[in-house]
Amino acid sequence: MTETAMLAKVRLRVEGMDCTSCATKIENALHRMRGVSDVIVSVSAGTGTVVTDDDEDLIRNQIVKLGYRVTGSEFVENTSARATGGGTSLEPRPESREPAGDGQAWWQTRKGKLTIGSGLALATAFIIGKTAPATEHWAFLLAMLVGLVPIGRRAVAAAGAGTPFSIEMLMSIAVVGAVIIGATEEAATVVFLFLIGELLEGVAASRARASIQDLTKLVPKTARLEENGQIREVQADTLEVGATIQIRPGDRVPGDGVILSGESAIDEAPVTGESTPVRKRPDATVFAGTVNGDGLLRVRVTAAAADNTIARVVRLVEEAQESKAPTERFIDRFSRFYTPGVVAAAALVAVVPPLVFGGEWSGWIYKGLAILLIGCPCALVISTPAAIAAALSAGARRGLLLKGGAVLEQIGKITVACFDKTGTLTSGKPQVTDIIGFARSEADVLRFAAALESGSSHPLATAILTRAAVKQISLPPTSDSKAIGGKGIRATVEGAEVFLGSPKAVAEFCPLTTEQETQIAALNDEGKTVSLVALDGKIAGAIAMRDEPRPDAKSGLKLLTDAGIRTVMLTGDNRRTANAIGKQLSIDIEAELLPEDKQRIVGQFQKAGWSVAKIGDGINDAPALAAADVGIAMGGGTDVALETADAAVLHGRVADVAAMVDLSKRTMINIRQNIAVALGLKAVFLVTTVVGLTGLWPAILADTGATVLVTMNALRLLRLPTTEPFQS
Structure with missing residues (x-):
């Protein structure tokens, strides 16, 4: 029988996840549970988002079995789905943000305590071995078990939940094998070094997580x-x-x-x-x-x-960290074949030389076990998500919001940036650009105009009143004020009859001279709107207004041009105004466009082989934003700006588009460095192990050391400047 089941989307906060292999274990385990339809685990955010119709406690228990802690949960949304048979409706719990443990000192965490205990046991075994050599083997065996027992439990739980080739399993096999061939002291040392590596990974992961969560402390x-x-x-x-x-x-x-x-x-x-x-x-x-x-x-x-700005930024970055970049997805697919391949290679190294060439069994088994440790994929699979998480956090801290690794990766590839004009390249509000005195002084012209506009909320009136406030002009009182529809406003000021309106309206009762008409035409050619002030039938002066470019528009566009990116203005405004702004900013223009025209032009660029970024206000540019390879919304944290596009510039600086491009390029360089370190160290230690130069404990250092190096390299992205534009 088919019925509609109510699915709940719940985000759990998980403590103890340090690398992507942790996320893989949790994802595999939860996917195998009945009632779970989707799972997304983010190491960088320390969260697991589950869509399920089952009891949340069962999901929590499964995560705990794998060796992690669920420290809180928040209900995200309800979604209905067609389901066959019964199924219970998950009752969403109220939002809970319990402490995740990341604020603890490292020695207070479970991993810290386990590492300290293992270290003390190893030191004790060393002392016992020196004072009573006959008991040395057993002392190191007990020291090894202090750390190996919890590792082994996690390995068995992961294998039962669908992840047989976990790092814990590889570690357990290597250590048990070392004990069998008599290398007990080395086995105990390897366990201790492994725990140190895990602890360092945890500290680094906590740092990355805290970088964005620190924003919440600002409130x-x-x-x-x-x-x-x-x-x-x-x-x-x-x-x-x-x-x-x-x-x-x-x-x-x-x-x-x-x-x-x-x-x-x-x-x-x-x-x-x-x-x-x-x-x-x-x-x-x-x-x-x-x-x-x-x-x-x-x-x-x-x-x-x-729902305030800080909360939305944190939520957006956490959701973005759950979205995998193409490079990260490739590494994930690669690691699925890589890890079983390493196990097979280690088995061949351990077995083939003794069987085929008559080599010594213990020596080649030892080398095979070392290769197992070298081949652990942690450093490789963390190379991309660690860099992306750090970059997303660094961007968010300076108002650059990117919805996931795929967006971050794509922005660095753009070759043309299409900008809206109003509210994107310009401030979106008219400003007084020119005051011309004909029969009266410029101060008088502004004073009378502001007096007539006092109390009005019209954008042109606001521009005049703002300029008067900046000039600290005292406004005279008015009387008999009257608005004349479509023409202007009339009032009595200081005993004079004053009229403020368009040149056409003023010309009906007060003819303009040829010189005045020439000046007004010149201002119109610059895309400016002109209002005239008339006193007792004589033209006192003119005020010109225009939606001016943002202060950093020209320099921001130059940053993009210098980076080899073509810039184009797509605007619905009239061609004369567009030409004036385009000339001022040195940008190509397409004017008098409808929303569908902007979308069409974006498509034409894409067909011609360009990678297109569309930058707009997120409302009338929605079709073009959706059609572009990357849509970037400009504006101060509005819901539309945050939800419409792939990325958003919170405080509307044009230069921040270039900053996003630069951040993307820095991130991709960082990822390539990480992959080189991860694979390079493994290749070096693989060769030295086969030829007999290195053994088990250098092998574990090759893995945990590479993981820590990769994570710390990724964290360098957090140190990018937060108050100045990134420099290419």
Whole structure:
């Protein structure tokens, strides 16, 4: 009988995962469980995301059997699916973020305690062996068992759950084999070195995990809530949308919101990487985790704690770390054949020379066991995800969000970048560019215009009022104010009748001179909108406005051009305005385009063999963003910007597109270095083992040492600058 089963998607936080082989063991085990339809395990995020209709406790128990700890869980979503037969509905637990143990000192962790215990047992065995040589063999055997018993348990559990060729299994076979041929002291040493290697891997993995989780510490624990004229301190994570909070100078902002009253310079560097504090006034947006500068602010909360900018960034990066890059998928496929191949090679080395060439059995078995340890794939399979996780974290810490390793890898391959104009290359808001005095001074022209526009929220009015505020102009009172639809606004100011409107509207009652018409035409040719101010029937002056390029637009485009990437502007704006901006920024233009036209042009580039990045605001550019090889949304952390495209630039710097390209290229170089180290060390020790120069303990160092080197090399990406653009 077929019925609809309710599946729940749950993200578990798992402690003890240090490399991709750990993730493989968990994935294989959970995939074999009834009721589990999908499993994604991320070592870098320390999470396992499971889609299941079964009891969450059964899943937790299976993970624990493999030697890991489940320290918390969060319900992600419910999804329905057609299922045959019964099936229980998983009741989602409320979100839980218990401590993951990564904050513990290394000696307080289970692996740390086990390593210390194994080391003490080995030292004790060494002392006993020197003082009572007859008991040396048994002393080292007991020392070996201190570390090998938990390793062996994990090996058996992994084999039973579908991963027979785990590193623990290879390790157990090698050590038991060493004991059989009488190398007990070396076997105990190898176990201790293996545990040290695992411990170092765990420390490195914790560092990588903490790099992004540290962002959550930027949000203060408490907030000053305003209710009924009273201020009281509450937990920041209890703030509801619509609540009013007060933020004192020097305080961190406890939640995303909009300023109701007050003015202050906001330091956004912790969240966006913007090095210069941004002046914010009423109606401006503030982000959780930023620092209030010099003014008292009243803010209306616009997002709950679980949905603020910091929480969304962390969640997005964790989800991105679950998405594998093409290189990582290739390495995973390669390792499935590589590990059994190593086992076969080790068996041949141990058996063929004695059988065929009459070699000494103990010597060749010893070499075969060493090859087992050399062949452990940990360093190889961690080479790509470690670098990608570090790069995603480094990018997120400076406002560059990339949705997975595949996106990170692809961005470095782009050959043409197609930019939207409004809100992407430009600020998206008109600004006063020119003030011309005809019959009155420039200051008077601005003063009268701002007086008429006072109280208006029209974008052109906002531009005039902003310029007046910057110039600290005191606005005179107005009377008999009247808006004339489609033409302008009229009022009485300081006893004079003042009119502010378009040149065409003003010309109806006040003719323009040839010189004035020439100046206005020149401004129009530059893509500027011109408004005239008339006093008592005489033209006092003109104000020109235009949506100006972002401050870093020209330098940001040059960074891309210098990197060999062609830049093109795709805009729906009129050709005259587009030409003016294009000339100013030295960029090719395509103007007067509909959304489907932008999508068509992106497709034409792709057919011609270009790899295309489309950069836009994530709304009217959605078709082109989806069609491009990489879609990049510009804008301050809005839901659309974060969800529409493959990547997002949180604080809207054009130069950050070049920073993404540079980050991708650095990451791919890092990955190639990691693979070279992993395979190179194995190749060297393979040769030295076969010729008899190295044995078991150098073999285990070849594996754990390579894993630590690869991880530490990947962590170098975390040290990329967070407040200045990356340099190519």
